[in-house]
Amino acid sequence: MSNRYFSPCPRGLETLLVEELRALGASEPEQVPGGVAFAGDWPLCWKVNLESRLATRVLWRVAHGPYRNEDDVLALARQQPWERWFAVDNTLRIHVTAIRSPLKSLNYVTLRIKDGICDRFRETRGKRPSINTERPDVRVRAFLTAETCTLYVDTSGEALTRRGFKHAKVEAPLKENLAAGILLLTGWRPGQVLFDPMCGSGTLLLEAAMMAQDIPPGIGRDFGFERLASFQPGQWKRQRAMAEQRRRRGTTVQLFGGDIDPRQIAATQANLQAAGVAEAVQCDAGDFLDRAAPAPEGVLVCNPPYGVRLDEAEALAEWYPRLGDHLKQAFSGWNCHFLTADPQMAKKIGLKASRRTPLMNGDLECRLLEYRMISGSLRKPHQD
Missing domain, CATH: 3.30.2130.30 (VC0802-like)
Known part of the structure; x- marks a missing residue:
């Protein structure tokens, strides 16, 4: 039927x-x-x-x-x-x-x-x-x-963004399904290097690790349809087992994370451990502006901070040009993506976005900005 x-x-x-x-x-x-x-x-x-x-x-x-x-x-x-x-x-x-x-x-x-x-x-x-x-x-x-x-x-019960294992008590600015969608929009695919230099509690990294290992996102939870008259436990058990059997474990770490706050790194590692994918991700604390690229090429994606108070907005307006300079100096050959609700970022970073994708993060109107860090005509010097 x-x-x-x-x-x-x-x-x-x-x-x-x-x-x-x-x-x-x-x-x-x-x-x-x-x-x-x-x-x-x-x-x-x-x-x-x-x-x-x-x-x-x-x-x-x-x-x-x-x-x-x-x-x-x-x-x-x-x-x-x-x-x-x-x-x-x-x-x-x-x-x-x-x-x-x-x-x-x-x-x-x-x-x-x-x-x-x-x-x-x-x-x-x-x-x-x-x-x-x-x-x-x-x-x-x-x-x-x-x-x-x-x-x-x-038929879901709890929202499907409740993956069933994330447990670190740190506020996550991204829902899991938005994070998964962002990864797909960047063009990243399992097998490529991925780097989130401002990983927070690790939502993007967690979704990427699950994609890389082909782990069904709902494998650690139950669902509303299990309480309906149409539910067939035997068929569901077989279906679930077949999905679990697809899991593949990689031997080479291709997912990297960082954050300036050690507490966020601890939360990321706890969440990765809870999901059983800690071995797939390497993350450590540090300032992104001091960090070299983890590989000659790859996909960089993150959700950087945006200013709510006036002092925060002013600090970010000074930080964006430094971010743009660091990308030019350290991430040549990378495809870089930033989800931001701050219109000043695109104006101040000193780089020309090759793509701007509108997205809603809850009630917040955002843009996913793409910067292809390729030497030549696509890179423009920063202008004051």
Whole structure:
């Protein structure tokens, strides 16, 4: 049986997600801002949850219809055969998002959807599921446009960015799926040298190591679909085992990291150790401006700091030209990429970007700037 699904992703990665879903076996992928709709059977749903590096969730579309008021949304929810999809003993949470909806209160819409589901269970099972807003067994999601309501069952549970093993208590400025998308946008592929000189807690390095060893990003966690009536434990166990068997271990370190803060290096090493890929990455503390390239050529990628306070912005405005000079002097032959929300970086670094890719990091509008450090006409001297 073919189902309809929708996978949200960070803005700017939709085209990459279409390609990834096709490679995983999805049918009819359709790109929209912020995600991709697609079709497939249940084993495909499980596979996308387990193996997608770019999707934030996999939402199973169960209903779609017009509405004019909250009672119409209640009726749409009440008409669905929820009792066939999950047990009344499962705890439940409802999430509602909207774009241009005329309804005044999304909290009230949430309540009406909950009422519709519970009314249906009372009619068919004689009791209703309990609500758990912290760790529910089943999550139902609703999306309202100006005229239509779509209901989904969330097959992922926790967001797929929760890879299942990262544990160092350091704030990570990048979600894992955005980091994976950035790596793909740089053109880096396993077998090439990669260097993140401002690695923070190591999100980019961790994603690169998992790609290099072909480790499914969801291998260390469970999923919402395991609580649905369609779940087949035996088939899932076989599917998961086949994915695990693909893992390949490299003997040569080709991933390098650095950070000026030793605490960040300790966090990176702890996270790499938790994921079982510590042997794939070499990282140490130090100032990037004092560091030589770890190889004659490769891909450099990082998410440098950006100024929030005025004093930080002024310090960065002085630092950017020094960064550009260091790249010219020490990273000739490298393809360098910087994710930044600071428009001053492109102006002050003293290099001409060969590509600027718009991306959203949460609510933050960013650019992924590419600098090909090639001697000759593509390199311009810094001008004050």
